[in-house]
Amino acid sequence: MISIYSYGQVPAEKIFARSDDGADVSVAVRDIVANVQKDGDAALRRYALQFDKAQVEQLEVSKEELDAAVASLEPALVELLQEAAARIRAFHRHQVREGFVVSEEEGVVLGQKVIPLDRVGLYVPGGTAAYPSSVLMNCIPAKIAGCREIVMVSPPSRGGDIAPVILAAARIAGVDRVFRTGGAQAVAALAYGTETIPKVDKIVGPGNAYVAEAKRQVFGKVAIDMIAGPSEILVVADGASNPRHLAADLLSQAEHDKMASAVLVTDSAELARVVQAEIERQLPQLPRAAIARASIDNNGKIIVTDDLAKAIEIANEIAPEHLELCVDDPFALLSQVRNAGSVFLGRSCPEALGDYFAGPNHTLPTSGTARFMSPLSVDDFVKRTQFTYYTKEALEKVSGSIARFARQEGLEAHARSALSRSEEE
Amino acid sequence: MISIYSYGQVPAEKIFARSDDGADVSVAVRDIVANVQKDGDAALRRYALQFDKAQVEQLEVSKEELDAAVASLEPALVELLQEAAARIRAFHRHQVREGFVVSEEEGVVLGQKVIPLDRVGLYVPGGTAAYPSSVLMNCIPAKIAGCREIVMVSPPSRGGDIAPVILAAARIAGVDRVFRTGGAQAVAALAYGTETIPKVDKIVGPGNAYVAEAKRQVFGKVAIDMIAGPSEILVVADGASNPRHLAADLLSQAEHDKMASAVLVTDSAELARVVQAEIERQLPQLPRAAIARASIDNNGKIIVTDDLAKAIEIANEIAPEHLELCVDDPFALLSQVRNAGSVFLGRSCPEALGDYFAGPNHTLPTSGTARFMSPLSVDDFVKRTQFTYYTKEALEKVSGSIARFARQEGLEAHARSALSRSEEE
Numbered sequence: 010m011i012s013i014y015s016y017g018q019v020p021a022e023k024i025f026a027r028s029d030d031g032a033d034v035s036v037a038v039r040d041i042v043a044n045v046q047k048d049g050d051a052a053l054r055r056y057a058l059q060f061d062k063a064q065v066e067q068l069e070v071s072k073e074e075l076d077a078a079v080a081s082l083e084p085a086l087v088e089l090l091q092e093a094a095a096r097i098r099a100f101h102r103h104q105v106r107e108g109f110v111v112s113e114e115e116g117v118v119l120g121q122k123v124i125p126l127d128r129v130g131l132y133v134p135g136g137t138a139a140y141p142s143s144v145l146m147n148c149i150p151a152k153i154a155g156c157r158e159i160v161m162v163s164p165p166s167r168g169g170d171i172a173p174v175i176l177a178a179a180r181i182a183g184v185d186r187v188f189r190t191g192g193a194q195a196v197a198a199l200a201y202g203t204e205t206i207p208k209v210d211k212i213v214g215p216g217n218a219y220v221a222e223a224k225r226q227v228f229g230k231v232a233i234d235m236i237a238g239p240s241e242i243l244v245v246a247d248g249a250s251n252p253r254h255l256a257a258d259l260l261s262q263a264e265h266d267k268m269a270s271a272v273l274v275t276d277s278a279e280l281a282r283v284v285q286a287e288i289e290r291q292l293p294q295l296p297r298a299a300i301a302r303a304s305i306d307n308n309g310k311i312i313v314t315d316d317l318a319k320a321i322e323i324a325n326e327i328a329p330e331h332l333e334l335c336v337d338d339p340f341a342l343l344s345q346v347r348n349a350g351s352v353f354l355g356r357s358c359p360e361a362l363g364d365y366f367a368g369p370n371h372t373l374p375t376s377g378t379a380r381f382m383s384p385l386s387v388d389d390f391v392k393r394t395q396f397t398y399y400t401k402e403a404l405e406k407v408s409g410s411i412a413r414f415a416r417q418e419g420l421e422a423h424a425r426s427a428l429s430r431s432e433e434e
Numbered sequence: 435m436i437s438i439y440s441y442g443q444v445p446a447e448k449i450f451a452r453s454d455d456g457a458d459v460s461v462a463v464r465d466i467v468a469n470v471q472k473d474g475d476a477a478l479r480r481y482a483l484q485f486d487k488a489q490v491e492q493l494e495v496s497k498e499e500l501d502a503a504v505a506s507l508e509p510a511l512v513e514l515l516q517e518a519a520a521r522i523r524a525f526h527r528h529q530v531r532e533g534f535v536v537s538e539e540e541g542v543v544l545g546q547k548v549i550p551l552d553r554v555g556l557y558v559p560g561g562t563a564a565y566p567s568s569v570l571m572n573c574i575p576a577k578i579a580g581c582r583e584i585v586m587v588s589p590p591s592r593g594g595d596i597a598p599v600i601l602a603a604a605r606i607a608g609v610d611r612v613f614r615t616g617g618a619q620a621v622a623a624l625a626y627g628t629e630t631i632p633k634v635d636k637i638v639g640p641g642n643a644y645v646a647e648a649k650r651q652v653f654g655k656v657a658i659d660m661i662a663g664p665s666e667i668l669v670v671a672d673g674a675s676n677p678r679h680l681a682a683d684l685l686s687q688a689e690h691d692k693m694a695s696a697v698l699v700t701d702s703a704e705l706a707r708v709v710q711a712e713i714e715r716q717l718p719q720l721p722r723a724a725i726a727r728a729s730i731d732n733n734g735k736i737i738v739t740d741d742l743a744k745a746i747e748i749a750n751e752i753a754p755e756h757l758e759l760c761v762d763d764p765f766a767l768l769s770q771v772r773n774a775g776s777v778f779l780g781r782s783c784p785e786a787l788g789d790y791f792a793g794p795n796h797t798l799p800t801s802g803t804a805r806f807m808s809p810l811s812v813d814d815f816v817k818r819t820q821f822t823y824y825t826k827e828a829l830e831k832v833s834g835s836i837a838r839f840a841r842q843e844g845l846e847a848h849a850r851s852a853l854s855r856s857e858e859e
Contacts, residue, residue, distance in 0.1 A: 086842065089835055100544055103534045111528060118779075119525055119793055124772055126806055140843050174842065210806045229661070232806035236654070257851035264847040296846045343821060347549055354543075354823035357855055361848040362824060365839040366832055368544055369820035381551055381635040381657035383818040393808040395794035396768060398779035399787060407791055410514055414790040417511065417599065418565050421721045422689040423786040426682040430782055 011259070011271075011288050011309035013281050016319055019310060021326040025241045025270040026308040027376060038222040042197040049203035056194040061135070063165040063189075068205045070176060070187040078176035086174070090141060090181050093365050097149045100368030104387035105153060115403035122394045125155035126232075128207060129390060130199035131184065132214035133175055135164035135191055141178035142365050146372055146385065147213050147234075148182035154390030159184050160209055162199060164191020192216075196223035200231045213372070213385065234385060238376035239268035242360055243327065243349075245320040245342070246335035248277030250356065255280075256287035258333060258359050263304035264297040270308040272329075274320040281311045321345045328379035331360045350379045405431050436684070436696075436713050436734035438706050441744055444735065446751040450666045450695040451733040452801060463647040467622040474628035481619040486560070488590040488614075493630045495601060495612040503601035511599070515566060515606050518790050522574045525793030529812035530578060540828035547819045550580035551657075553632060554815060555624035556609065557639035558600055560589035560616055566603035567790050571797055572638050572659075572810065573607035579815030584609050585634055587624060589616020617641075621648035625656045638797070638810065659810060663801035664693035667785055668752065668774075670745040670767070671760035673702030675781065680705075681712035683758060683784050688729035689722040695733040697754075699745040706736045746770045753804035756785045775804045830856050 044052045050068060057065040079087060110120035129151045133144055144161070151159050161184045163171045171189060179187055188206055190198060196216075202208030211232035212224060224233045242262040246255055259271035275281055288305060295301055314320050321342055324332055328348035336342060339354035346352060350373030353360050364371050372385035408427040415423035469477045475493060482490040504512060535545035554576045558569055569586070576584050586609045588596045596614060604612055613631055615623060621641075627633030636657035637649055649658045667687040671680055684696035700706055713734075717726055739745050746767055749757055753773035761767060764779035771777060775798030778785050789796050797810035833852040840848035 086838075089839055089842075092835065093839065100536070103536060104546070106531065109528045111525070117792075121529070121794075121811075122768075127772065137844060142839065142843065229801075229803070232803075254851070254854050257847065257854040261845070261847040261851040264845060291850070295850075296844070301847060339823065343547075346547075346819065347552065349819050352819060352821040354821055355825070357826040357829040358822055358824040359829075359851040359855065361836055361840060361851045362829070362832070363820075363822055364836075364848060366836050367542075367822045367824070369546075369822055374817075376654075378654070378657075379817065379819070381817055384820050386546075386818065388813075388818075392799075392804065392806055393811065393813075394771065394774050394777060394804070395788075395809050396777040396779055397783055397788055397792045397794055398764065399783040399792070400780070401782040404782040404784075404787070407787070410517065411786055411789075411791050413511075413514055414518065414567065415786060417514075418567065419562060419721075420686070420689060422682065422686040422726060423789060425716070425720075426679075426686040426784040426786045429679050429682040430784065 011285050011305050011311055013285060013311045013313065016312060016314040019312065021323065024272055024310065024323065024327050026239060026268055028238050028268055034218050034222050038193045038219055038226060041193040042223060042226055045194050045197035045203065046201050050205050053190045053194055053198060053203060056192060057165055057190060060192055061164050062167045063169045065165055065169050065189050068188050068190060070171065070189060075176050075180045075187065078173040079180050081173045082177050087177065090145070090178055093142065094145050094149060094181050096366055096368040097145055098153065101150050101153050101387055115406060116400040117403045118398040120396050122396065123391050124394060125157070126210045126390050126392065127156065128158045128160065128209045129156045130209035130212040131159060131161045132195060132212060132216050132220060133161060133163040134216050135166065139163070139172050139175050141174050142371065143215060144175060144178035145182050146370050148179070148184050150370065150385060150387045151390040152183045154387045156390050158186070158207070160199065160207060161187045162190050162195035165189040193219040193223035196220055196227060200227035211390070213389065234372065234389060235374060235382060239270065240265045241270045241329050241375060242272065242331040242333065243324055243329035244273045244333040244335060245317060245324065246273060246275045246280065247317060248275070248280050249337070250280060250335045252280060252283040252287045254356070254359070255284050255335065256291050259288060259309065260291055260295065260301055261359065261361050262331070263301040263309065264295060267300055267303040268308070269304045271304065272309065273311045274314060274323055275311065276314055276316050276320070278313050281313050285311060317342065324349060328377045330373045330375045330379065333358065333360060348380050350374050350384055401430065436710050436730050436736055438710060438736045438738065441737060441739040444737065446748065449697055449735065449748065449752050451664060451693055453663050453693055459643050459647050463618045463644055463651060466618040467648060467651055470619050470622035470628065471626050475630050478615045478619055478623060478628060481617060482590055482615060485617055486589050487592045488594045490590055490594050490614050493613050493615060495596065495614060500601050500605045500612065503598040504605050506598045507602050512602065515570070515603055518567065519570050519574060519606050521791055521793040522570055523578065526575050526578050526812055540831060541825040542828045543823040545821050547821065548816050549819060550582070551635045551815050551817065552581065553583045553585065553634045554581045555634035555637040556584060556586045557620060557637060557641050557645060558586060558588040559641050560591065564588070564597050564600050566599050567796065568640060569600060569603035570607050571795050573604070573609050575795065575810060575812045576815040577608045579812045581815050583611070583632070585624065585632060586612045587615050587620035590614040618644040618648035621645055621652060625652035636815070638814065659797065659814060660799060660803070660807060664695065665690045666695045666754050666800060667697065667756040667758065668749055668754035669698045669758040669760060670742060670749065671698060671700045671705065672742060673700070673705050674762070675705060675760045677705060677708040677712045679781070679784070680709050680760065681716050684713060684734065685716055685720065685726055686784065686786050687756070688726040688734065689720060692725055692728040693733070694729045696729065697734065698736045699739060699748055700736065701739055701741050701745070703738050706738050710736060742767065749774060753802045755798045755800045755804065758783065758785060773805050775799050775809055826855065
């Protein structure tokens, strides 16, 4: 049963469960990364046999196979994927930003260019965690950013294949090339390249402990998106909320993972009790009841506060990945939210809307990192370059100042480089 | 003497020197971080005595001391700092971005908020690497972003103090609080907080191997800017360039650090020879000749290509931190540049301009990371939050689709949370 607390009873840092990192896989991963650097494709085939029990002849999935995957799905499902993709595209297009150019006196021009990353790698987990929505959410922002090539990797099943719905999502989202390889070895292949797999500039997408550790190890050589912790939701609700809806929302978080945290904060002690009972009523009916049960009993919490201002205080302190504001005027509360990944506003906005369909991204900062990190966006797939143009006249006006500054820092060659232009030619 | 090569003779990955990471300080740093977490201020005072040979009573520098530092400088130097700050501010203001709000059918509202980080920590090295320009370059973007508090740490000298020019730069840039502590212990204090030092959301600024390793270790708990490698410049110049200027520019890079890399790419074999000689003429006159000599002899290179298109190819392949385009029409070449931190255009634009005065930031991606990273900017001091508002009518139109998508992913509780709103009330 979900536990009920009063405000202040649970310290902020204990409100959400934190992963205990589990077994240290860093040595095993270091070994895998080194072997892929050394043996390339042969290492990928060896690991597919060892970890995925799959005999992989062709690492690359052909264009024909991608098209066949789309054709193999029910047309209604294809339409659903296409509609979700269209909504995600529409939202992310607003994130596109231009550079700028500033003209100053004496012909000086300063500016900033925004340039897409050249090649991006997308990791897609296999098995039950193979979510077509993740393919859409990770690929579409890169596509909108204008990346030249988007490469996807995903572990093969025992039969050696990737699930058709994943391949179809890749085709619809605009992935350019798909490879049958997963785990730490796939991350290593994306970072260093093999005979078949081209090396990329950034690796995005969720994965298990091996994938996360491999991303950590190749970080610096390539960029990575983030290392995600267990998923979290904070639901803020007033007494007028429908307890059935709140219970359903909390359970949708809880079914993800035993480590997931579903927390309700309300100013109504009455609502707290009814939601508690409602969760017990709904939970046993779920196919993933065992997972939801562990999450709710171990990590689930209902916190009763005097007022909703306190609830927002809690949100700002713990920086939840997902935040629902189930109140009549959610925009008034939103203006007070400083730390949260994605916010769902009003009584008709379950978090599940954001997982697939509304358009905003579902790859979000967890474990309190929304204090300083952002949802995945077009920004993740571009970089900026500054530029500076000075004329001779403009340089002459400031070269004395530059020289003075440089000498203050003990850097005489810097001073001379500025002054050399104004000396006799 | 700087070496001359022809195009293709040096593999791209060998064009710039790479740091060999040096001694592994991770165990020592882990110990320091743990002790600061345990003993707080007392640990900071202990390490000040041990590493800085400084007896530190007051960890915080008072407002009066900051004002006194400004008053102690020559007025001309204060004006110089103020002018540099004004130029940096003017450039970085163009980086400020707004969120967006989109209205859709059925009353749906989607959007993105841009929110400043709450508190930011700025590390400033001591000794000869204490650069007032770094204080300006790191603080001003955070100030423009609207961060509530900017906290600076810097190691005390033996007398227990921080150099007046550094304190003055902090005052001028708008740093809110300054503390006398440096090294890995200062990074730990910023990440975890002590009795005196508040914990921050992000740590920026350069430092030695201990500081870099501490930033690596606290990354995740807080955000960090980047781990900088040795500084680099690629100068692209045609045969009409003035060899004195080019030699001076290359030497201004070389004087930073023995590991710094200064590389010229030109389509003129004649220019290559003259610049080679000119470096030999200018180098011995420099106060930091020993450092410049090591950098030039070990890492310096002149590469002669058939044409400048090849030079831009090299730039895009190695993604230099600094790139000078010393040609008549540098904007034509700029349009082909895909990977570079900061680009200096034309014959009157030495890189030293960018270190202090032009306005663009001097904290730049090194070691090839300009392929996927950007100069420090206002973006580094904000995060984004998404929001989604659905009405009952809007949700009803899509809840069937959401449920279908969720069931496809095996997440029944997600489906039910979307459907619960449309069922009988």
